[in-house]
Amino acid sequence: MSDVVVMRDVVVVGGGCYGTFYAGQLARAQDKGKARFRRVIVVDRDPACRARAELGEAPDRTFAVAPWDVYFATFLGAAARARPGEPQDYIVPSPLMPHLMFQWVLARARQRWPERAVAVAPVPGSLGTPYDRSAPPPDHARYVSFADWLCPTHCVEPAICPAIGSARTWEMGDAVRGLAERLRAAGEPVHGPALFVCRHHVFGVGTFAVDAVLEGDEIVQAAGASGAAAAVLVGTISSCHGAVNLLRLGPLSVIRHPSSGGVAENG
Numbered sequence: 001m002s003d004v005v006v007m008r009d010v011v012v013v014g015g016g017c018y019g020t021f022y023a024g025q026l027a028r029a030q031d032k033g034k035a036r037f038r039r040v041i042v043v044d045r046d047p048a049c050r051a052r053a054e055l056g057e058a059p060d061r062t063f064a065v066a067p068w069d070v071y072f073a074t075f076l077g078a079a080a081r082a083r084p085g086e087p088q089d090y091i092v093p094s095p096l097m098p099h100l101m102f103q104w105v106l107a108r109a110r111q112r113w114p115e116r117a118v119a120v121a122p123v124p125g126s127l128g129t130p131y132d133r134s135a136p137p138p139d140h141a142r143y144v145s146f147a148d149w150l151c152p153t154h155c156v157e158p159a160i161c162p163a164i165g166s167a168r169t170w171e172m173g174d175a176v177r178g179l180a181e182r183l184r185a186a187g188e189p190v191h192g193p194a195l196f197v198c199r200h201h202v203f204g205v206g207t208f209a210v211d212a213v214l215e216g217d218e219i220v221q222a223a224g225a226s227g228a229a230a231a232v233l234v235g236t237i238s239s240c241h242g243a244v245n246l247l248r249l250g251p252l253s254v255i256r257h258p259s260s261g262g263v264a265e266n267g
Helices: 017-031 050-054 068-078 102-112 172-185 211-225
Strands: 009-013 039-044 061-066 088-091 118-121 131-134 142-147 188-197 197-200 205-209 229-238 243-251 255-258 262-266
Touching: 009 017, 017 039, 017 050, 017 088, 017 197, 017 205, 039 050, 068 102, 068 211, 088 211, 102 118, 102 211, 102 229, 102 243, 172 188, 172 229, 172 243, 188 211, 205 211, 211 229, 211 243
Parallel strands: 009 039, 009 088, 039 061, 188 229
Antiparallel strands: 088 205, 118 243, 131 142, 142 243, 197 205, 229 243, 255 262
């Protein structure tokens, strides 16, 4: 396995304290020959954000001045899966961001089925985590964590948890997949989960691949393809923490055309 992490473009969410740290670490990794990438894009609506003030523009670093949801609507809307053997694009999430990737797949579903009911529902059931809080409607994001302690800043979630000094026996992906299976067993038409899993990539920076987000959008598209009511469990997670949402698709409506006397499914 190569010691060099190869990426294409790396999008850092936020130009505040976390984004400044992540962009700086990526630059150090490239300088030390531990990473190769085309460019880092720091996204912040503040043109004078901390990352710009401390790091500045560089041949391999640029800044996008935009709200996060607006930026990703354009960036992900134009994205395509990497070809086999080619480097992928990655996203560096912020611990303080809303559930941006769910917001994107939700917007895509509403664009895909403009006449169909597409809603955000509360996530039912238990994930078995000591920390479990739900955002109020209409957000309904469920924020969960296996940590009931204060985690070290920039923890990379190693096999030995530094907070408790013993083995990390939990994995959030297993918890979310288990919830989806239990909901299906109870008769819920739940697809997925579509998971965007943040893992330590290089020099203390965690990422998930843009390809994973595109795959999540494909899961939603497949869930709605039959026209029946369906739901998709969507999560942006790491090993220890996560944000989980439930996207509900209503059945495709049936529109009657008086001129023909026939019916046609509208999707």
